[in-house]
Amino acid sequence: MIERPSYTEFHPRWHRTRVSTYWWLERWRYVKFILRELTSIFVALFVVMTLLQIRALAHGPQTYQAFQERLANPLVLVLNTVGLLFVLFHTITWFNLTPKAMAIRVGGKRIPDVLLTAPNYVAWVVVSGVVAWIVMEG
Amino acid sequence: MTDKIILEVARYNPERHSEPTFDKYEVPFRKDWVILDALNYIKDRLDGSLSYRWSCRMGVCGSCGMMVDGEPKLTCATFLSSYAPGPVRVEPLRNFPIVRDLVIEMTDFMVKLKKVKPWIVRKDEKPISEGEYLQTPQQLENYKQFSMCINCLLCYAACPVYGLDNLFTGPAALALAQRYNLDSRDQGAHERREILSEHDGIWGCTFVGECTEVCPKHVDPAGAIQQYKVSAAMDWFKSFVMPRGAE
Numbered sequence: 001m002i003e004r005p006s007y008t009e010f011h012p013r014w015h016r017t018r019v020s021t022y023w024w025l026e027r028w029r030y031v032k033f034i035l036r037e038l039t040s041i042f043v044a045l046f047v048v049m050t051l052l053q054i055r056a057l058a059h060g061p062q063t064y065q066a067f068q069e070r071l072a073n074p075l076v077l078v079l080n081t082v083g084l085l086f087v088l089f090h091t092i093t094w095f096n097l098t099p100k101a102m103a104i105r106v107g108g109k110r111i112p113d114v115l116l117t118a119p120n121y122v123a124w125v126v127v128s129g130v131v132a133w134i135v136m137e138g
Numbered sequence: 139m140t141d142k143i144i145l146e147v148a149r150y151n152p153e154r155h156s157e158p159t160f161d162k163y164e165v166p167f168r169k170d171w172v173i174l175d176a177l178n179y180i181k182d183r184l185d186g187s188l189s190y191r192w193s194c195r196m197g198v199c200g201s202c203g204m205m206v207d208g209e210p211k212l213t214c215a216t217f218l219s220s221y222a223p224g225p226v227r228v229e230p231l232r233n234f235p236i237v238r239d240l241v242i243e244m245t246d247f248m249v250k251l252k253k254v255k256p257w258i259v260r261k262d263e264k265p266i267s268e269g270e271y272l273q274t275p276q277q278l279e280n281y282k283q284f285s286m287c288i289n290c291l292l293c294y295a296a297c298p299v300y301g302l303d304n305l306f307t308g309p310a311a312l313a314l315a316q317r318y319n320l321d322s323r324d325q326g327a328h329e330r331r332e333i334l335s336e337h338d339g340i341w342g343c344t345f346v347g348e349c350t351e352v353c354p355k356h357v358d359p360a361g362a363i364q365q366y367k368v369s370a371a372m373d374w375f376k377s378f379v380m381p382r383g384a385e
Contacts, residue, residue, distance in 0.1 A: 013152040014235035014243055019301045026208065030298065033346045097345070101364035108276035 032093075039090035042083040049080075095120040143167040143218055144225035145176055147188065150236050158236065161185070162225070165218075173213035173228060174202050177240075190240035197354060200290030204240055205229040210292035212354045231295040233304070247291060250307050254315035254333055259326025277322040284317035284362050286355040293349035293359050299342055306342040307334070309349035309359030316362040335370050343367075 024030040056067035070076065098120060099113035142164050150158040163184050165176045174192055181188050192202040195214040202213045207227050218226070234242035264271075293309035300306050315334055319327045334340050343363045350360040 012237050014237060015150050015152070015155075015157055016235050017158075017232065019233075019298070023298055023301065027348075029348060029351065030346070033298075033344075033348075037344070097347070097364075100345075100347070100350075100358070100361040101368055103361070103365050105276075105280070108279055 035086075035089065036093050039086045039093075042086035043090055045079075045083055046087055091124065095124075141167055143176075143222065145173075145180065146225050146227045147177070147180070147240070148227075148229040148236075149188070149239050150230075152238060158229075160227070167218060167222065167224075169217075169219050171218045173204070173206055173211070173216045173218060173226065176218055176226075177213065177228070188240075189238045198288060200288035203231050203290040203292050203295070205232055205295065210295035210352045212290060212292065215354060231291055233295050233297070233301040234291070242291075244291060246304060247289070247294060247308065247311065250311045251289070251314065254307065254311050255326055255330055256311075256314040256318055258318065258321060258324045259329060260323075261325050271323040273322055280322070281317045281320035284313050284320070284357055287314055287317070287357045287359075288355055290354065292352045292354060293357075296348040296352040298346055298348070299344055303342070305338045307339050309343075309363065310357075312340060312343070312366065313357055313359035313362040316366050319366070331370065331373070334366060340367050340370060 020026075024034045053067060056064045071080075095117055099116040102116055104111050104116065143166075145163045145165055146160045147163060148158045149155070149161050163176075163180045165179050165184075168175075172195075174195055177188065177190055177192075181190075190202070190204070192214065193199040195202070197212055197215045200212075203210060204213050205211070205228070206213065206216050207221060208229075210231060213228070228240065230236050230240045230242050234244060234246070237243050258271075287310055289310060291310065294300050297306075297309055300308050312334065315330050318324045319330060340363050343360075345360060345364060347360045350358045353359065
């Protein structure tokens, strides 16, 4: 534990400003941070949705068909669209933050940020391409 | 262009006020003036009772950090002209108790800074007669960025985690710990790990990244903390896979 500074009783009467509950609305960068934190909910939602989809698939073509029809519900469509936007925001912001957490040095110099960010995007495109190919061709 | 600008300065006298109020001062608007020049003008010509800290007025001492229009800034490096036509609001650094006017209480930071052992730790000191610990330019480069910290506390004022829970060790102290961990002359990484890896250490950081944005010396405390998280996680994993041979 961090030890607390101790003072004599004669120290000046300080003023402590309370942090507002809405501190995160004060600056756009704070809002962006909170939005990035919120994206985790939508990432979890997508995972649950995929698991349910696999479960439906395991239960045979009829169950899967019924699941697909439920997905076509306008409310689910709206939820999934909002979810997709948040998941994209999640992916892009985290990809862009990778160089902060990784200081890789080659010949004593830190490699440029783009060399750490770009492979993430390349892997993303390749994996998406492979998945799309399996879905479309399969 | 107007030749005057209004400064709204936070005032707090612990013997008279229950909370800070704002006083307005009209100061000359000069292109070459920074906020600190305007505060010095107020102190010299308008109101001698205004209290604030400053020293070098060239971005080295780290004393004159204040909130300028809600952003933590070194007032010696922040031009009045960036805020024209005004008014400009000057407040004490956020997240710290206010002693008086623009002066904050920073003992909490000093205690935390000492706790992370920001000095070179050696297992055995070699005698002075054997000379210095030599370092290559590359070894210097490894930690140099983090050594630029001037303890101005702008990062603490920008950090919402510290604002909400001041048990958090905070950006500058963690970056300075990492500065010594990365120093080739230092052997104290193991001692520091206990302190840094606890709940109020690196794992308290949620990577808001605002500390890096406001740092006037481009130290990148957020980067230092995330890099330390990676190495702490690797160390944990190594001790998990190789319980005896990890050190």
